[in-house]
Amino acid sequence: MNTLRIFLIALGMALGLYACSTEEFEGPSIVVLLGEFDILDSLRVTDSNPDFSVNDVVGFHAEFNKEVDWTLVIEGVTTGSRKVITGFSSRLDSNAVVWTGGTSQVPFFTTEDCTVELTVLDEPDTMRTELTVAGTRVFEGIPVADFEEGIPEEALVFHQFSQNMTFEVAQDDPLMGANYFKMGGRMGWNEWMLGQIDFPLDLSAVTADAENFYLNLGVLSGMDGALATDQYVNILISESTAPFNDNTFNNGADVFTTDMEVYKYQIRPVDWIGWRYVAIPYSDFEVKSQGGDNVRTPADISAIRLQCQSCPSANANCPENADVDVRTDIDFVMFTENAPLLDQ
Amino acid sequence: MKPVRVLPLLLPALLIGSALSAQTDETVWFDGQSRSFFSRDALGEMDRPDTTSPRNLSEGYNLLDLNTHIEPAENLEVFAQLRVRNRFGGFFGAGTTIDVRQLRASGVIQDKVRFSIGDLYLKQSRFTLFNPDEDLVRNEGEAFRAYRDIVHYENFYEDNRWRLQGIQTDFSMRFDRSIRTLEFDAFLTRPRGSESLTSTLFTPDLLMAGGSVASQMGRKTRVELNWVNLFEVPSSGTTHQSLRNPVVRAGIERQDEMGNWTVRHAVEGGYAQRHWLFSQLEDGGADTAGYRTEGVYIELRSEPMRLDSLWSFHYGVRHVDPGFRSGGAQTRRLDLGGSVPLMVYPTYSDEVFDRPVAMFDLMASDGVYNQMLSATLMDFHPVYSNVLPYGDATPNRQGVFLQVNRRHAQGEWDVQLDGGAFREIIGQGTPDLRQFHLLAGRLAWRAGRTLGWNRTVDLAVGADVEQTSRTGEPLAAVDLSRRVLDVSANVEVADRLFLQGAIKRLDAQGNEFITERNGFGSIRTFRAREYDVSDHILSAGLWYAFSDAVYANVQYSGWGSSLADPLQPDFNYRRLLFVFSVRL
Numbered sequence: 001m002n003t004l005r006i007f008l009i010a011l012g013m014a015l016g017l018y019a020c021s022t023e024e025f026e027g028p029s030i031v032v033l034l035g036e037f038d039i040l041d042s043l044r045v046t047d048s049n050p051d052f053s054v055n056d057v058v059g060f061h062a063e064f065n066k067e068v069d070w071t072l073v074i075e076g077v078t079t080g081s082r083k084v085i086t087g088f089s090s091r092l093d094s095n096a097v098v099w100t101g102g103t104s105q106v107p108f109f110t111t112e113d114c115t116v117e118l119t120v121l122d123e124p125d126t127m128r129t130e131l132t133v134a135g136t137r138v139f140e141g142i143p144v145a146d147f148e149e150g151i152p153e154e155a156l157v158f159h160q161f162s163q164n165m166t167f168e169v170a171q172d173d174p175l176m177g178a179n180y181f182k183m184g185g186r187m188g189w190n191e192w193m194l195g196q197i198d199f200p201l202d203l204s205a206v207t208a209d210a211e212n213f214y215l216n217l218g219v220l221s222g223m224d225g226a227l228a229t230d231q232y233v234n235i236l237i238s239e240s241t242a243p244f245n246d247n248t249f250n251n252g253a254d255v256f257t258t259d260m261e262v263y264k265y266q267i268r269p270v271d272w273i274g275w276r277y278v279a280i281p282y283s284d285f286e287v288k289s290q291g292g293d294n295v296r297t298p299a300d301i302s303a304i305r306l307q308c309q310s311c312p313s314a315n316a317n318c319p320e321n322a323d324v325d326v327r328t329d330i331d332f333v334m335f336t337e338n339a340p341l342l343d344q
Numbered sequence: 345m346k347p348v349r350v351l352p353l354l355l356p357a358l359l360i361g362s363a364l365s366a367q368t369d370e371t372v373w374f375d376g377q378s379r380s381f382f383s384r385d386a387l388g389e390m391d392r393p394d395t396t397s398p399r400n401l402s403e404g405y406n407l408l409d410l411n412t413h414i415e416p417a418e419n420l421e422v423f424a425q426l427r428v429r430n431r432f433g434g435f436f437g438a439g440t441t442i443d444v445r446q447l448r449a450s451g452v453i454q455d456k457v458r459f460s461i462g463d464l465y466l467k468q469s470r471f472t473l474f475n476p477d478e479d480l481v482r483n484e485g486e487a488f489r490a491y492r493d494i495v496h497y498e499n500f501y502e503d504n505r506w507r508l509q510g511i512q513t514d515f516s517m518r519f520d521r522s523i524r525t526l527e528f529d530a531f532l533t534r535p536r537g538s539e540s541l542t543s544t545l546f547t548p549d550l551l552m553a554g555g556s557v558a559s560q561m562g563r564k565t566r567v568e569l570n571w572v573n574l575f576e577v578p579s580s581g582t583t584h585q586s587l588r589n590p591v592v593r594a595g596i597e598r599q600d601e602m603g604n605w606t607v608r609h610a611v612e613g614g615y616a617q618r619h620w621l622f623s624q625l626e627d628g629g630a631d632t633a634g635y636r637t638e639g640v641y642i643e644l645r646s647e648p649m650r651l652d653s654l655w656s657f658h659y660g661v662r663h664v665d666p667g668f669r670s671g672g673a674q675t676r677r678l679d680l681g682g683s684v685p686l687m688v689y690p691t692y693s694d695e696v697f698d699r700p701v702a703m704f705d706l707m708a709s710d711g712v713y714n715q716m717l718s719a720t721l722m723d724f725h726p727v728y729s730n731v732l733p734y735g736d737a738t739p740n741r742q743g744v745f746l747q748v749n750r751r752h753a754q755g756e757w758d759v760q761l762d763g764g765a766f767r768e769i770i771g772q773g774t775p776d777l778r779q780f781h782l783l784a785g786r787l788a789w790r791a792g793r794t795l796g797w798n799r800t801v802d803l804a805v806g807a808d809v810e811q812t813s814r815t816g817e818p819l820a821a822v823d824l825s826r827r828v829l830d831v832s833a834n835v836e837v838a839d840r841l842f843l844q845g846a847i848k849r850l851d852a853q854g855n856e857f858i859t860e861r862n863g864f865g866s867i868r869t870f871r872a873r874e875y876d877v878s879d880h881i882l883s884a885g886l887w888y889a890f891s892d893a894v895y896a897n898v899q900y901s902g903w904g905s906s907l908a909d910p911l912q913p914d915f916n917y918r919r920l921l922f923v924f925s926v927r928l
Contacts, residue, residue: 026740026770026773031773031820034872067868
């Protein structure tokens, strides 16, 4: 039968092609994957004294006998800052597994000694080494305020005049550099907003869209280990083209009124003690007032307002706040394009 | 469904429409689909209390898909499907959406060349362009038809075709010598447009082109040649990599008559190659190709059938290389990659656990289904389908298959048996090969006919068993068995009113290794998994058929999973469903 002949010839060709294959099996060996773990080459760094201010890069190298889930942790001895890098491979390639001085968890690294630990999931071995940071990382972004020179001249600060109001630059516990901005106090009447700081901005050179444009800021909370109930940072971003501060008789900038294009985001609640560094994509901001086209356009941003707010103790809203100071201090406020600052 | 961009789709229709506006013999007609859907889900008996999930929740909508057919000239038709959907609870227009769901212009040029532009439903062969059935659908009873109708309709699944957007044309020629016909078909579609990865990084357009030539050689022999290419256009994006996945296929069929039997013999084979092109233009270098795989397939089959069609067989052998990659034929309907959240109670046990996917999700959640061709092998669940998870084109399989159909002369009953025995061609993670066995059977008894009743009484029972094993190295051993039982009844209790009941139960025990692949389809690692699952759906309801095109269905179902895992509690839920469907 002709058909059968054709089939047999074709089958022979197919099997011939198969026979040419030199692969023993596809993928990594299961026996090795599930077998005993072995370190072929322990942890090494390419630079044990990096100066990140001149763009030094530290590479990490290690080799195992199989592909594993590994975690590399660099921790500053002085600051306690931690950079965590994870991966799944049988080898840490020093060209690919690198550290450029950033952190995964604030505070930021300073010039300090660091411990480096490499651990493998489900394995008891820990590989260790050390390095010393000779110069700290200069992050790329569009700075709003780091308060190193005090409150920026063009910024506007307003706060209520109740108890312990602190809307000023302080030096006792900065996140980055020497200064930070305190926002806190205790409200004596039925008012949520304690105070605010407004900054004018010109971001016309920005090309990123809202999904890829991030507001980054550090928020410090917890006065003497105590937290006020429902305290939060209210953030307003304006795309209004109105003058920033023509009316000097109101309590802030003029570009956040209800007839203007304003977007809002709340870091709420601020319920942690110490610093936390937050990154918010601009696309996560909601429309506060429908004064514009409702399209978040980073290049059109003209001002930002950072407000300290909290549930008031008055009128039995949050009576427990009568004895607690609200604290939502800020530092190192910066916009970044394409990625959050801590991912740099 | 996401709202589509109306303007680009309307443009061809408007151009054609305006060009022909001077015609006076225009014909317009309408058809479509209307559906009212209401479901109420409730917590059932749980292993552990669930105090954070609502005890019950309801969802529903009304929709109307209005198809407008305009025939502005002879042999020319413009088709538009507009969807108006109103979610229950929407008030004063809130929750109401209006979408253009489909648009197509089609016609015949000079009574010879047929063409279509817009939304196309395309299928070629099982190894080049084909939309294989979803998992666990075999043997399913009539009681679950309302669910399946919705899943298929919402995902544009029609006869194993993929819905693609582009242009298609075909024409044929007839001869009176040894070559009787020559048929040509060609298409160019865009399954996916450029997508933004970051503000400066865009994926290129994904296109699929294809063509076929088929010829009837004499009375008994038919020859086919198919070609498809799933590829990306580098210039339409800013990434430096683009896909190439050409597949060619040739087949020959011959039909003979032997006494009371007709026998169709067929042999077919093909070659596929897939690689990514890495552009080095910015560095001034030449393009390079990477992640290259290639492979062949071959299939020989025979299909004897008695002239009275009471008996038919379908059997053959098949070999599909490990490197045979055909995005058009190996893309799965079910997207079990975890990117689509489950629609009903996605978490449970006080939101401590993500609920594992269950058999009911495959039936009731049209969102877990996929409409996009995939260039790489998609994830699958070995409990639901492990023998041929990518249909007949599943790579790394060789073996035999058999199907037997037996039908009663008066249509009182019919029986279907399916079987297959396959093995891997190359091992995964070990030189040892998996062995696969598949056996499925279904008996449908039209008891009403047998007993001489005037009303319909249909009973069906089906079983579907898959067995996977791998011996050799104990660390890499595999032993997984899965059984699915389907029992259904459809009884006409009054004129056009049917009482329906169905049981669907799945049991699986054993172990398997889940294959994890990287973005280029290469195996990254294997994850060992143990399974001891018992999954069930019990359903009872009423079906009223106003006509063949109009029905109302109300049914109550209980479903859940028993996982035999102390760390993962069992779960059970209930659902009340009402569907009123009208095909206009």
